[in-house]
Amino acid sequence: MDALRAALIAGELRPGEVYSAPGLAARFGVSATPVREAMLDLAKEGLVDTVPNKGFRVTAVSDQQLDEYTHIRALIEIPTTVGLASTADPVALEALRPIAGEIVTAAAAGDLIAYVEADLRFHLGLLALAGNAHLVEVVSDLRRRSRLYGLTALVEEEKLQASAEEHLEILDALLSRDESAVLEVMTRHIGHIRGLWAE
Numbered sequence: 001m002d003a004l005r006a007a008l009i010a011g012e013l014r015p016g017e018v019y020s021a022p023g024l025a026a027r028f029g030v031s032a033t034p035v036r037e038a039m040l041d042l043a044k045e046g047l048v049d050t051v052p053n054k055g056f057r058v059t060a061v062s063d064q065q066l067d068e069y070t071h072i073r074a075l076i077e078i079p080t081t082v083g084l085a086s087t088a089d090p091v092a093l094e095a096l097r098p099i100a101g102e103i104v105t106a107a108a109a110g111d112l113i114a115y116v117e118a119d120l121r122f123h124l125g126l127l128a129l130a131g132n133a134h135l136v137e138v139v140s141d142l143r144r145r146s147r148l149y150g151l152t153a154l155v156e157e158e159k160l161q162a163s164a165e166e167h168l169e170i171l172d173a174l175l176s177r178d179e180s181a182v183l184e185v186m187t188r189h190i191g192h193i194r195g196l197w198a199e
Contacts, residue, residue: 003028003113004038006120008047010112011147013058020055047145061147069142074190076139077123080130081170081186085179088129093174096125100167107164110155115164120144122167146193163192 004024007013021036028035039056042048048056084093099122106114120143127136166189173181 002117004035005042005047005144006113006116008042008058009144009146010116012112015058015060015147018051018054018057023055045144061145066146069146070190070193073139073142073193074187076135077127078183078186078190080127080132080135081174082179082182084126084129085174085177085182088174090175092129093171096122097168097171099125100171103167104161104164107155107160110160112155115160119167126170163189166192 004013013019019039021032021039024039025032025035039048040050043050043056046059048058051057099118102118103115103122106112106118120140123143124136124140127139166185169185170182170189173185
């Protein structure tokens with residue numbers, strides 16, 4: 001389920017394309033039944049449509065919707081993360097460093113699914129330190145609805161690594177209790193998202 005969702009977010013499953021459960025199962029090296037169940041869950045969320053006797057069609061997300069998602073994320077994530085500079089436990093922040101390392105490793109390898117999965121865990125883990133479960137839920141939903149079609153191009157242009165390393169910058173700024181540095185890197189980081197869904 002997580003790998004399918006990550007493939008959808010990363011743009012490896014394209015809007016309008018119809019994918020069969022057996023085809024996806026072969027691609028991910030699993031049996032068709034869990035894939036079918038996962039796709040039905042994604043259909044309930046409106047991320048795919050069922051196509052009778054064929055499989056599932058990935059739903060399109062407009063540029064306006066993606067802009068709106070990113071705007072809401074910026075309104076929530078930037079101030080919340082800046083606030084963590086004065087409140088977060090350094091041990092809890094350091095516990096996120098291995099995940100930031102996974103993001104960097106995935107970017108270097110061009111593994112978009114691993115990148116998206118680790119990126120989601122990092123940012124939700126960071127936001128969880130603010131102690132507001134509803135906030136984490138809202139951001140999780142927005143992130144799962146997003147599409148990052150430009151990830152492949154960034155890998156080809158060797159620019160994904162820079163975006164990946166921003167996760168380490170975020171942690172370092174938080175551990176330094178430097179709110180202005182956190183604000184700068186988070187604003188830059190969220191700003192990169194708009195470029196990530198450009199075709």
